[in-house]
Amino acid sequence: MKFTTALITALFSVGALAAPSITKRQDTVTYKIHDFTERKYNGVNISTLFFNIESPPNSGGNIKFECAPFVFPTGKTSSTFEAGHVYFCYKDSPYSFSFVPGDAQKGTWAKLNLWQTDSKTKTYVGDVEFREPPCRAAGPGKDTVCEAQEDYQIHMSVAGSPTEK
Known part of the structure; x- marks a missing residue:
């Protein structure tokens, strides 16, 4: 009985950390994208990617959420990433994203679009552009991590507010 109670308490505690509740806030918010990583099994095309969404330092927030392309039919993260496709960040996540890689040779930057559903009627949207991250060998063959x-x-x-890009 003590074990069951401890297990239930632990599960609820982990759930609260994994899916932070969204409190009342203004019409704008800033997040930090941390540990952005791409995996390219063939050394060219993105097979999967992941990153963390965090409250910026000194913001008073406590958001820390892992994000990877979740595929509902399989219940797993995607191993065949599709650029520009909208993915949820895991099951029951308030966050979804799309990513289009840049091309250093053409001078184009990568673009990450992020959506956060705060309620049935309010969705936050934003994007950030950045240079493609540097890559290194990561395994057998042409496998690389960027x-x-x-x-x-x-x-x-x-979404739809005057400050939206």
């Missing part, structure tokens, strides 16, 4: 060397700020506003 890791951002810095954090990115993403400014989000309520």
Whole structure:
């Protein structure tokens, strides 16, 4: 009985950390995109990616949410990433995203779009552009990992508000 009670308490505690509740706030919010990483099994095309969404330092917030392309039919993260496709960040996540890689040779920057559903009627939207992260060998064959060397700020506003980009 003590074990069951401890297990239930632990599960509810982990759930609260994994899916932070969204409190009342203004029409804009800024998040930090941290540990942005791409995996390219063939060394060219993105197979999967992941990043963390965090409250910026000194903001008073406590958001820390892992994000990877979640596929509902399989219940797993995608291993065949599709650029520009909208993915949820795991099941029951308030966040969804799309990503279009940049091309250093053409001088185009990567673009991450982020959405956050705050309620049935309010959605926050934002985007950030950045250079493609540098890549390194990560396994057999042409397998590479590309890791951002810095954090990115993403400014989000309520969809349809005057501050939306």
